[in-house]
Amino acid sequence: MRLCHRMSELMEMLIRRGFLWQSFEIYGGMAGFIDYGPLGNGLRRRLENLWREFFVINERAVEIDTPTVNVEEVFIASGHAESFTDVAIECKKCGKVFRADHYIKEKLNIEADCTIEAVKEIIEIYGLKCDCGGEFGEPFHFNLMFTTSIGPGKGKRGYLRPETAQGIFIAFKRLLDYFRGKLPFGVAQIGRAYRNEISPRQGVIRLREFNQAELEFFVHPAEKTHPQFKRYENEVVRLVDKFDNEHEITLREAVERGIIAHELLAYFIGKTKRFLIEAGVDEKRLRFRQHKDDEKAHYAADCWDAEALTSYGWIEIVGIADRTDYDLKRHMEHSGEDLRVFVQFKEPIKVKKLKIVPDLKKLGPVFRKKAKAIAEALERMDVKDANVEKVEVEVDGEKIEVSRDFFSIEEVEETIQGEKIIPHVIEPSFGLDRITYVILEHSFDKDVVDGEERKVLRLKRWMAPVQVAVLPLLSKEEFERVALEIVEMLRNAGIYTEYDDSGSIGRRYRRFDEIGTPFCVTIDHQTFEDRTVTIRDRDTTKQVRVKIDELVNVLKELLSSEKDITEFGEVFRG
C-alpha cells in the first residue's frame, strides 16, 4: 500500500505534498508502479528539458519518438528475447538461481529445450541437483519483458520495450538519410520502458514501468573522439574501475592511462557529470563505476555507470555504454537491410593493380557465343602474377581454361573513394525516475530559522516545480487583488507561479520551503504606498524590496542564475 513502511521523513513529505504516490492505491496497489503527483511530474519535466538542452540541442543530435509496443522480431534481433525468456531453476537449499539451459548443458552436456516441461523432465530423469547437493524447485519463467498481443484474436506477439534504444536502431536508415549520410550524429529518445521485475523493491528505485532518456551517438569505429572533449578534459571525476580501484583524476588522464577506453566515453562521462550537478545531484555523492566483465549487458564493450549515494546506498542512475556495432549488425542480419554507412576517405586511395584485358578479336572466333561472358569473367578476376600462362573461368557453371593468347595483363591504377562501415554507438542512458529521486534526496535539508526547525528542499532554482509563490500578507480584499494581478503577470511571463492566502505568513513560507519553491513574493502594507513587493529567498530567508514593474525581469534573472537576492533590491527587514 505504501511506498515504504518505515517511511523516511523525505518519503513522507513527497507523498503528503504530491510529488509521488503509490499507483493503483485504491485497489490495493501494485509494486513497481508509481504515480507522479503534480510536483513530482513538474520536477521530472524540468529534468527532461535540461536533458534536452545538454544531449540534444547541444549536440549534433535529434530527438525522435517510437512505439513502446514492439513486434517480436525487434527483440529477437536485439538479443533481448534470448536473454529475457529463459527458464530458470532455483536450488531449494542454497537458493542459487541458474539459467536452466546453461546449467543442463554444463552438467549433462544436453541441449535442452527452453520450456518448463522439458527442463522439469530432464531434472527428473537425470536427478539433477545443485552443486551444494540441494534439490531444485519447480522451474519458472524468467521473462523480464511484458508480453502482449497485437491485433484481434491470438494476434501477433508483441513486447513492451525494455529500453527505448531499439526504436532508434530500427529507424537507423531513415535517420542516416536525415543526417545526409554523415557521421557522427546522435539520436535521442525520452520515453517509457518496461521490465517485469521479479520483485521490485526499494520504493521508487526499481520500477516495472520507468522513464528513460537515451542518446545513441553513432560514430565511425575508428573515430571515438568528440570535437568538444576539451570542455570536459580537465574535469576531475571520481572513478571506480572494474578492478575496484578508485581514482580521482581528470578525464584526459583517465583516457591517457587507459582507464576509460576512449575519448568519446570520457566526453559523455564529463557531460553527464555536468548535467547531473546542474540538475541538483550532489557532486560529493556522485561517482562513475565501470562494469566488471561479467556484469556487462550482452551488447556492451565497455560501460560506466553514474552512481549516486542515497539512503539505499550507491545506486545506478546513468549507464554510459559503448555498444559497438552490436545492435546495427544484429538488425542487419535479421532484417536483411544494409545499415552500413559509406564513408568517403579524405584522400581517395590509389591502388596499383594487375588487370586482365581480354582480346575479343581472338576470343570471338574460338568461343563464339560464350566469348562475351568469358571476357567479362576475365575482367572480374584478380591476378597476382603478371606472367601467368593460363587461367580458368567459370561461365554458366562450365569451367573453361583460357590461355595467355586470349588476354594480356596490364598494370592499372584504381582510385577507391571510401568504404562502407557499420557505425559504433556510444549510449548514455538516463534513468529519469531515479535521477528525480536522487535530486529530491540530495536537496532535502533541515535548518533552524528563528529557533524553529524547518524542512527545506534546496532544489536548483530553475528545476523547482513551483518557482514563485505569491502571498498577500493579509487576507484582505485589496491585498488579494494585487496578489492575483501579480500571479497573472508572472504566469504570463512563463514562470510557474502559485498563490496562497491560507494561514499565517510564516506558515506559508514553510510550506513553500518544503516543496523547494525558491522565491516568495509578498504583498504588504508598503505595496500600496510605492508599488513595491518583497522577494524572499528560500535558502537564506532574506528579503528584498522590488518594484512590481521590475518583478518579472528580476525573478527571471534570479531563476536562471545563482545570484544573490540582495543584488536586486534594498534589503527588507534583514
Add this chain to the structure above:
RNA sequence: GCGCGGGUAGUCUAGCCUGGUAGGACAACGCCCUUCCGAGGCGUUGGCCCGGGUUCAAAUCCCGGCCCGCGCACCA
C-alpha cells in the same frame, strides 16, 4: 520466488495479547482574530488493506490474498 516483521484518517500513532463505543497529534478546509517566518479561538472533513471463516459481536482471533520493510536470490 523463499524467510522474518508489518498494514488503523493526508501523515504519524494509541487500541490488538485479554473480541463489545476506534482515541490523540500534526496536516487540510471554513469562519473569527492577527500579520514577515509552522501564533490563537470556534467549527468541519476524514480511518481499521482486501476477501473468507469463527462468534450474538472482529481493528482485535484463524485462513487466504494484496501491499510495504528487511535478509537471501534476481536486476539482461
